[in-house]
Amino acid sequence: MKNIKYIVTVMMSFALGLTSCESDLEENPAGNISIANFYSSEDDAIAGLYGVYNSVYSLYGNTAINYGEVNADNATVSPNVSDLFEWDEFTYSNELTEGFWRSAYDGINLANEVALYTAEIEFDEEKRADIVSEAKALRALFYWHLVRTMGGVPIYETPTIGFDAVDTPRASADEVYALILRDLTEASLELPNTSTAGRLNAHIADALLARIYLYRSDFPNALAHAKKVIDSGAYNLFEDYAHIFKTEHNNGIEHIYQIQYLSGERNNPIPGGFGPRALPGQYGNSFWANTVVGGSIAPSAEFSAQNPISYRRSVTIADSYEHIDGVTGTITMEEAFGPGVYPYYVSKFDDRANELQSGVNFNVIRYADILLIAAEASNEVDPGAAEKYTWINKVRERARNGVEANLPDLAGLSQDDFRTAVLDERRFELAFEGQRAWDLKRRGEFLTTMRAQGKTVEDYKLLFPIPNNQVRLNPNLTQNEGW
Template structure:
């Protein structure tokens, strides 16, 4: 079995021994192995593989694949959604209730390890290409474009991990053995600077979307790097007491995306989703970057945001771990076209109508409507084709950066800098009036305009793994979770537990204990303290 940079005799390694940060970096692509013995690793010089441009492009494909596994991991998206007021426990299985109630937040063995380990796998795959590519005889522009794609993926991965764990341990090179892997963590600011340097390189060396051409719209582009860098600066500014210089940089890069005219909102919100238009939903002019799925790469997000039923009308097999919360569903105005993504009824193969009844308060099974889960589904992840039903494989892409997100980020940062200007209103209303007939109320205060932008993001991006980060950086998360969970627990909604913890803006997840054990240079995050403003 060959990895991207070394060879391992897989029959001589025991899986349990590799579930640590360092060993995940080394062999994470073998995470599915079982019953392996514990003997020393053997390495083949990576120089024996990285000899040609073709081999470097093959390795680049591996980086994209590893990143897809990281960024669209159900455990990541599921946790990020259910720890907000936008999603609630959808079924009794898994740890939905504990996550929704914010239990055990200071235990290093509680939260899913796949996020940390999978992230470092992506970082190392990227570092291998950057470390080995210099020795290959190829055109410098081509090499720079490969490097820029790799650095974009590394930057996106690190930005996600930074917002979850804080400052990261940053390997200076790829790993080819077990020596020298005691890597201390950088500060959050040092990690931000590292990400920014990657994205500046990307902007200088990546083609635009139109320059890539239709056969390569899936690749990282200059516009995607500009949008991500704008998000990075916006987040750092919010986390740094609303730092004006960070906000100015955010506005600059977001504005460059808008002024490029490479992207536009689709006229109909439904055209973004495979459920409605199938393959035409992939890599549209509204999409800046998305995880690609096809026949041999199943998008499992539909499983965990599904409605716990297998019917031809629903396409591929579904489970259900998280449900659109009743609060989120009823926040939409009745005329909002985005409600079309909320699945509240369907026909079984036998022609029976099943429908969600809000008055059931999340109870399911044997109740009015025959609904099998606690709340609505979200069709953004669904593939309802007959082929999906037959194969069980969902081919819907997962969009990571959308043009609507760019417009809303721009409106938010413009408001931070200058108040609710006509420019800020214009960007907000582009998104708002795609789905609603009337514009946002004019004459809002700076504070109320900020609330309007956040509300729009909630309607626009529900279920896409972004709202947790939005709420954390704007210091909304604790208040919103507190009010939501207490209300629905007190009302007796099914699957709600009493809230155990209220996060502050400084909240960080614990680094997995196995990673601390294998890298003595790592320091654990301090225990989080529940927000004293919201007693539980």
């Protein structure tokens, strides 16, 4: 916990330091120490690296949920609020991605600074190589989010200063992926197998490579990297599905890579986005003590109807909750909101004890995901492989958790039926963790699935728009078709 707190605090301090210097940089740039001169020791390199990690926060939390869940079929907007309506109904404008774009390229530029200037510092060669590789792997993470969201984007492998290279054109998606895969492959070979919580290591790089190769339908490589993680023996499933999402189990045996949060210092916004936000005068403010929660996101009717009966389902969604006053007792959603209005809420991130000052970490990738990646890739590489059933059934067994469930072990499926089964398993195992829209898109099922829900989704909305402001600033930056 001490190391986690240190990392979060350093990240916050680094970000605040950059902000506090902004006016000075504008008023008297010649009087400030250059970035290059800042990097003079190993400690400087590590401080710069923590600055890159600070930028990673912008990719996750609410951002991951909006891009990966709210505009997919698992989630809908709570009937009590409409602040995410444009995500749910695909009515957003081409200004939507401005903040995401800026955050991603800020992170890329910081990573480039660390990689470039650390290589010039004299200290232990192995440590120096690790820091450079870690910075490039973080750069790859930013590019991965950009390319799957908007397609090909400009590539920068060195720091930009001022208005340098503002006219860089878009690279192709294949070129961006080549950079991502190169940097993560280097990290999987260069970095140690263990790291301080919140920092990348070789196993995390392999896990990310497995996910990205799956997204690219490169099933042999997806399987190879997933098996490296499995065969390492470093990870396993929690016995209890609920433990994945509890603060006291942060950085546990199943968590391959988590974004670190610390209650009261850097709070995870995710728990506040879910749960029943009560109407005024109805059973207090919310099921989280006396704190009014955002409560913007609810499970869709389709998700609630199609999610098989299991222990996992009971952790993921609920139709009632214990009132925080300790007197009223159990409140059903029907009692609180009326028949059929808001029958279920997402309960898997319930952190009521902390009243929205949540210190629960965000799961970027966990072991259950790797098992399902291995199962899916194996089905494509060798449909007759027995291991694919071992991997998927391990996830299903934990989902049952010894209770009566409509979730039997799988066996004897055709290749196509197994494809359907593993996609469904991912849907319910990884629900509301930022994966669903991307799974549907990579499988070519996004448009048909959303239209079946009655959504109006034009073909071009498979990609998000390049921010209009960026197109205006860069004459060589073309917009995605349709936007």
